[in-house]
Amino acid sequence: MIRKLASVLAIGLAIIILYGLQKTRPGYGEITSPITVSGKAGEKLSARNFELTVTNIRLAREIRLTTFGKDRLYSTSGIWAVVEAEAAARNESITLTSAAWLGPDGVRYDSSERLSNAPGLLTVQRLEPGLPSRALMIFEFPESEWPGGSILVAPTPFLALENEMHITAGLPDNAVIHPTLALVRGASSADWSIATE
């Protein structure tokens, strides 16, 4: 009788412990998530395979870009963030295919593919070790997401345990949202300048 009671109790205890473990231990998504390298805009950050400095962040309601001789105005229901950076590989050539804007509530806005013809886009540029090059990231998100936002950069969006940079944008409270920003192509395909209109 006591032995039966004891075994029932043991099974009950095991169920409680296992349930507790299931609820409190990190899940598969967390244990295979990217390894964060944190920093602020303006700082030079180094991950295992790449280094990157965010040099400038501009907000705008519209972006003007000339593609194949056609002048186009890109509108959005939110706002655009045009982020300039300097990036280089460290050990071997690399393309950082994942760039995202992380809102203050943890909502993730991947870099926009609408301006896929823009010059010097980070996500299509091949970076070489020791040769820092300018890179452009363009994000689109609701206006409420810019205060407290940060920029996430990683070699791929899916690879487990790869480094992901977590760069606090640190925009001032009175950051200007330009009505229109013009992306002006420079001499080469990876060269540009930004004009406010």
Place this chain on the structure above:
Amino acid sequence: MPLCQHQASATLSQRKAKALWVDNPLCGLHFHFIRRVVQLKRPDFISYRKRATTFVVAGLGAGAAAVASFSAALYDAAHPDQLPVVAAGEAVDTGRFTVTLLDAKFGKESNSSSSTKGARLAVEMELTNRSAATSNGYMHLLTITNAPTTLDPPSFFLARDNAILFDLHPNMPERVIATWYWPAQAAPPKSVEFSVASQIHKRRDNLYGAPGWFDRPPVAKVVLPVKTEAAP
């Protein structure tokens, strides 16, 4: 004197216990007690009978469960749930996205560069990504259920730019035009009927315990009248 002296037999020697077993083989209590003292060599028919009974009962139970679940599945398949019919212009919550079907046009699309013989069905809708990350999962939301033939998956265009749509960002509603290529030999549609699929988010899936979006059965049916446009 009781039929079984199992209390007294606690002090019996193994030989006596064996003898008792022979005398009184059908006493259950006694039998269990002796079995703990003496390893029986002879076939244990009572135990076999019990095991057989257990097997049969368990088998019947499992069989009953299988029959019940199979017939429930059969019944469900024979009586599919009537999907709620949602009017055009009304939002459908599909879990990951909210979709509002607005209108449908049939004819040669002005933004189509191909000069194929077939025409196109262009369906305008408003899509909102309700999830916490940018996604292109809207592509499998809509299925035309009254298509004359099997249709290729549609192309999606962003109405704002008239450009191909890739991803939808969270909480940014967009006007989107989905375009189905309509085979030339198929009759032009008078109205199109859509079933709207759904997805749910699981924090931990059943295989890895990883978070993800998983398909669920359709949640709504939408019927849109089709405006036919004369070929330009």
